Amino acid sequence: MSGIPRVLSIAGTDPTGGAGIHADLKTIGALGGYGMAVVTALVAQNTRGVREVHVPPVGFLTAQLDAVSDDVEIDAVKIGMLQDAAIIEVVRDWLARVRPPVVVLDPVMVATSGDRLLDAAAEDALRGLCTDADLVTPNLAELAVLTGRPVAATWDEALDAARRLHESTGTLVLLKGGHLDGADCPDALVGPVPLVGPGGVHEVAGARVATRNTHGTGCSLSSAMATLRAGGASWPDALVRAKQWLTGALAHADALHVGRGNGPVDHFHELRAPADRAWSAEVWDAAAAVRAGIEECAFVRGLGDGSLERDVFTWYLAQDARYLGEYARLLARASALAPTADEQAFWARSAQSALVEEQRLHSAHLDGRRPADPAPATTAYTDHLHASGRTYGELVAAVLPCFWIYADLGTRLTAARHETHPYDDWLAAYGDPAFAEATAQAVRIADAAAGAASAHERARMSEAFRRSAEHELRFFEAPMALVPARA
Numbered sequence: 001m002s003g004i005p006r007v008l009s010i011a012g013t014d015p016t017g018g019a020g021i022h023a024d025l026k027t028i029g030a031l032g033g034y035g036m037a038v039v040t041a042l043v044a045q046n047t048r049g050v051r052e053v054h055v056p057p058v059g060f061l062t063a064q065l066d067a068v069s070d071d072v073e074i075d076a077v078k079i080g081m082l083q084d085a086a087i088i089e090v091v092r093d094w095l096a097r098v099r100p101p102v103v104v105l106d107p108v109m110v111a112t113s114g115d116r117l118l119d120a121a122a123e124d125a126l127r128g129l130c131t132d133a134d135l136v137t138p139n140l141a142e143l144a145v146l147t148g149r150p151v152a153a154t155w156d157e158a159l160d161a162a163r164r165l166h167e168s169t170g171t172l173v174l175l176k177g178g179h180l181d182g183a184d185c186p187d188a189l190v191g192p193v194p195l196v197g198p199g200g201v202h203e204v205a206g207a208r209v210a211t212r213n214t215h216g217t218g219c220s221l222s223s224a225m226a227t228l229r230a231g232g233a234s235w236p237d238a239l240v241r242a243k244q245w246l247t248g249a250l251a252h253a254d255a256l257h258v259g260r261g262n263g264p265v266d267h268f269h270e271l272r273a274p275a276d277r278a279w280s281a282e283v284w285d286a287a288a289a290v291r292a293g294i295e296e297c298a299f300v301r302g303l304g305d306g307s308l309e310r311d312v313f314t315w316y317l318a319q320d321a322r323y324l325g326e327y328a329r330l331l332a333r334a335s336a337l338a339p340t341a342d343e344q345a346f347w348a349r350s351a352q353s354a355l356v357e358e359q360r361l362h363s364a365h366l367d368g369r370r371p372a373d374p375a376p377a378t379t380a381y382t383d384h385l386h387a388s389g390r391t392y393g394e395l396v397a398a399v400l401p402c403f404w405i406y407a408d409l410g411t412r413l414t415a416a417r418h419e420t421h422p423y424d425d426w427l428a429a430y431g432d433p434a435f436a437e438a439t440a441q442a443v444r445i446a447d448a449a450a451g452a453a454s455a456h457e458r459a460r461m462s463e464a465f466r467r468s469a470e471h472e473l474r475f476f477e478a479p480m481a482l483v484p485a486r487a
């Protein structure tokens with residue numbers, strides 16, 4: 001494969017650009033591929049429904065397919081609307097001759113509007129095509145037709161149906177939770193253990209975005225899977241990234257204002273993001289007063305100029321040791337929830353660093369004494385962090401101020417360092433360039449999570465960050481408040 005995956009969509013059209021080959025080409029481009037398209041059917045449709053379908057002669061479909069494959073090395077194919085058995089036959093013949101390394105089949109049957117996009121007589125032929133694909137991505141209604149069972153009403157029923165489809169076809173199944181009710185919107189890969197892991201199910205959790213603009217989500221998801229897999233991702237990693245991207249596209253869908261019905265998602269929301277204000281910049285600026293309070297508080301000033309009483313500092317360290325023990329648990333939880341291997345590894349390293357490096361420094365200062373009981377400010381902070389662990393985005397937002405405020409203080413306090421400074425090793429730890437880099441990575445991760453979040457989830461992230469920043473201030477104020485004469 002060349003560096004850029006060459007992905008062919010075989011599908012029908014949508015002149016409003018939300019579904020079919022139009023959605024496929026946008027998706028492939030948005031996820032870094034080179035998109036190509038062979039048209040199976042011309043569909044006069046918009047965001048409110050399908051008006052008419054024109055199917056060119058099947059000989060012309062063969063001519064299109066051959067024109068592409070005679071010339072271009074195809075890394076992946078995504079197959080969408082096929083309309084009738086004759087078209088399915090042509091595609092099967094072509095696949096038998098030209099077998100691209102990745103074949104994803106979205107078994108399109110009925111649009112959200114209720115209009116049929118596949119003849120009822122072609123359902124058997126489509127079952128046959130499922131066996132030729134590497135991945136098949138039915139929604140719940142399509143899964144019911146393919147398995148000959150009633151439409152699943154619960155996630156467990158849907159998983160059962162997906163297992164049946166996998167068993168009857170031998171093909172990996174991407175089960176989609178879009179048509180279930182509730183605040184969650186999970187997807188899952190169901191297939192052989194070597195491909196998807198223990199139990200033959202790899203579930204990817206997701207929050208439901210509150211929007212009616214979901215037109216073309218199935219087309220977009222299947223094209224995303226084809227593109228990411230052709231780019232070298234495992235199927236589970238492809239699903240994690242595809243879902244993160246699609247959730248962001250849904251979260252930005254309302255801003256498009258395309259059509260009066262079920263509008264499309266914003267495939268290019270990630271390209272537009274740099275022009276938007278980063279989430280991190282928003283919350284950092286919003287916390288300006290709290291940050292100023294920290295810089296000006298007696299404890300931080302005393303730490304900077306070295307005038308801080310040793311017993312006050314020791315009290316602070318004992319509390320910090322208590323805090324870090326809990327903080328490490330929360331970082332480990334972020335690692336468990338992380339959507340990518342890189343983020344998982346980052347949070348795991350951070351948890352280890354919080355436990356080992358920081359506590360090593362503390363034990364040097366605490367001179368072997370056991371950490372004290374947690375003070376109210378310490379408990380309030382760690383309670384808040386635990387309460388913020390509902391979703392990955394919120395948790396990442398909640399743990400971020402501890403990185404960022406300390407790194408920021410570190411760059412300022414580094415200027416105060418000198419050989420005989422009583423707290424020089426402490427100032428060095430927080431001014432450490434490696435800690436600054438870890439902080440920058442935590443900020444990047446939080447911005448990516450905010451980019452994929454719904455407006456509601458993004459607001460929760462901002463609130464989690466704001467409250468953690470306030471807890472940081474109280475944490476710095478606590479040692480001096482306990483010793484009022486020194487404040």
Ligand SMILES: Nc1ncnc2c1ncn2[C@@H]1O[C@H](COP(=O)(O)OP(=O)(O)O)[C@@H](O)[C@H]1O
Nearest residue numbers: 139176177178179185207208209214217218221
């Ligand atoms: N409101 C929503 N919020 C978040 N994800 C959604 C929403 N609706 C659909 N999805 C996601 O879009 C993809 C397509 O799912 P689905 O709607 O079930 O299929 P189809 O578009 O083929 O009917 C899945 O990844 C699903 O989880």
Ligand SMILES: Cc1ncc(COP(=O)(O)OP(=O)(O)O)c(N)n1
Nearest residue numbers: 012019020111112215216217218219
């Ligand atoms: C040409 C064409 N192909 C497929 C669909 C259905 O797309 P899907 O992604 O399942 O989205 P909804 O129709 O469910 O919104 C289509 N409408 N047109």
